[in-house]
Amino acid sequence: MASFTLHGIPVSRGIAIGRAHLLAPAAMDVKHYLIGEVQVEAEVQRLQNAICKVREELQTIRKTLPKESPAELGAFVDVHLLILSDPMLADMPLDIIRNRQYNAEWALVTQIDELSAQFDEIEDPYLRERKADVQQVGERVLKVLTGTALRLPEVDSEGTSFANIVVVAYDISPADMLQFRDRAFAGFVTDLGGQNSHTAIVARSLDIPAAVGMNNASRLIKQDDWIIIDGDAGVVIVDPASVILEQYREHQVQLLRSRRKLGKIKKIPAITLDGTVITLLANIELPSDCATAMESGASGVGLFRSEFLFMGRIGTQHELPTEDEQFESYRQAVTAMKGRPVTIRTLDVGADKPLNVEEQTALNPALGLRAIRYCLAEPQLFLTQLKAILRASAFGPVKLLIPMLAHAFEIDQTLAMIDRAKQELRSEKIKFDEHIKIGAMIEIPAAALALPMFIKRMDFLSIGTNDLIQYTLAIDRVDHEVAHLYNPLHPAVLYLLSTVIALGRKAGIPVSVCGEMAGDVKFTRLLLGMGLLEFSMHPAQLLAVKQEILNSDLDGLIAQTKKILRNTEPSAIAAAVNQMRANPTPSHKSCL
Structure with a gap:
């Protein structure tokens, strides 16, 4: 059989080499008939x-x-x-x-x-x-x-490396993946999925190489084919030539050595070569994610997406979680972090992601009644969540993060709602942090360009780069036809990022980045050069980013970054950012 290569979406880094094991195809194509x-x-x-x-x-x-x-x-x-x-x-x-x-x-x-x-x-x-x-x-x-059973491969009792398998499927659920826990499996390849699919999230949490969104992989790959997964590139090589196989095996060994070295820096503070302390935080979706955040050495939670409590309900609006149910989830996260701060983002749903699945969506959902706009339009729902978050603040340091703010009146209405929630808790004699910090997500260009009104009213800022890039470049980042236009290094994006960070630091207000850019080592030195001191990312990305920080000298990076920001040619900017990482400015101080 001739070797061939498939391209998909990289979701979990590393190299996997093994034999293909095909799971049964999707069972959605079933017989249709009427019954008496x-x-x-x-x-x-x-x-x-x-x-x-x-x-x-x-x-x-x-x-x-x-x-x-x-x-x-x-x-x-x-x-x-x-x-x-x-x-x-x-x-x-x-x-x-x-x-x-x-x-x-x-x-x-x-x-x-x-x-x-x-x-x-x-x-x-x-x-x-x-x-x-x-x-x-x-x-x-x-x-x-x-009567279609999930058939799993048998391996030898010692689970040696030659028994490693690569699971190939149209799609695979977390529950099915759990049934592989006693098997020797090297990685996953699926036809479906994206960066945020549960297959991708589980692969990252298990630190297993995976490539998803491969379209026809389950049809093109045959049982027992030799497969290489390049998790960094999202590439799958089927039936590779011996020379290619040996190259990837050597690369795999090098990656394993690098990972062992990363493990050694887990307890080392994130300090640059010139002595600047950087705060590394974790993004989480569930209270149980806190265990992974703690294990990775995170200094706290920079983004707790609260949507999971609401979006798990695919029924009607009366099934929304109660104040007590929300409070218990937030409390679990706060206590699990053992004194480290937890930043909880208020509900980010709306016309594009309705709580009631029977609601009609807006024509332009990304621009519709979502996030804080939705919460202000549903004051009782918002008040319930605010009270639950405030109650959790009695059990440890909590920060409140408000998404998609753009107008001064939205900020003022939000602060008024928080004051009302506080007053109701006081009346009920329920404890909470009276001085809880309140921050704004900067994810709309208008917010970045009118930052003084945010600095005047808020305690901290968190830049959501995913949406900021999407709105700045006027593209739908999940639309495949325009996905190639999504560019974190576009001059306009870099201008907005650098402006927010610089103005925040000048005003003495903390600024963090919680979007995908924070966890991508390609951008670590660039963000440091802009003056960013706080990064929030998926826990699995934290040690790699820390390594970049430990080997960075801010004095040199600031000069390089200023030069990059003066450039308006995207290709030159990309080349300069790559050069910045490949050849960091040397320092007289030694790395930890």
Whole structure:
């Protein structure tokens, strides 16, 4: 067989080499037929039995999860259990069977397709990819209905390296991945998925090389093919030539050595060669992520996305989490961080990602009623969350972060709502931090260009580079047709970034970056040269960024960065940034 290469989305760094193991293809293509009226209740019972069996399987996986497993794995199984119990998936297909007399498989697929179409309207990439969770739960039920079992490869008792496998699938759920925990597997390749898919998140948490969004990989790759995954490039090489195989094996050894060295700097403070202290924080989605953040050596949580509490509910608005339920999740995160600060971002949902899946979306969802705009339009929902966050602040240092602010009146209304939440808690004699820090996400160009009104009113700023780049360049970053226009090094983006950092430092107000740029080592020295002292990223990226910091001399980087910012040619800027990392300015001081 001739060697060939596939290109996808890099989601977890490293090199994986192994034999391909193909999982059964998606079970969504099922038989469609009508049943007689006398068969309806029997068909309803058949679907209910399948749902019960899947629930038992997931509960068993959850209970038998080893204590040392990454926290994300258990949390994802919990999400699948919630989806399985949601009326939109557990009850609606039963109504379809009764009303339309579809067979169980057809009824289930019909409802999954309906839910999937609603998720497709969501603009936010992280939340839009939660469609995969619904499909994975549905597929698990379908496999029970159709008798399709998940077959796993057998390995020798010692689990030696020659038994390593690369899992190739159309898609794979976190629950299925857990069933590989006792197998020797090297990496994952999936047709579906993106940077924020659960496959990607789990791969990063397990530190396993993976490439997703490969389209036809599961059809083109054959069982037992030799495969190389280049996790840094998102490239999969199938049936590589011996010389290529040896090159990648050598590269793999070098990466392992580098990772061992990274482990040695876990407890070393992030200080540049010239003695500047840099704060490294973690981005989390779930309270259980705090364990990974602590293990990575994070100084705190720079971004706790609170959406997971709300978006796990795919039903109607009356099912939104209560104040007590929210408080308990926030409290868990705060106590888990053991005195380190936790920055909680208020709800970032809206027209593009409705809490009620039956709501219609806006024509331009990224520009619609979302984030703080949505919260101010739903004051009771906002007040409930604010009170829950404030209550959690009694258990450790908490900061409040407000997304998508652009206007002074929005800031003033938000601060008024926070004051009202405080007053209600005082009346209820509930403790909270009276002096809680309140910050703004800078993710709209208007906010970056009108920064003085933010500095006047807020305690800190956090730059969301993902949206700032999207809005500055007027592109949808999840639209494949314009994805090539998404450029963090565009002169306009760099101008806004440097301006916010410089004005914040001049005013003595803390500024952090919590978008993808913060965790990308290609940009670490550039951001340092702009004067950034606080980075927040996925925990898996933290040690690599720390290594860049430990080997950086700010004096030299500041001079190089000023020169880059004066340049207006994108190609020259990119070359200069690459040069900055390849040949950092030498220092008379030695690296730790």
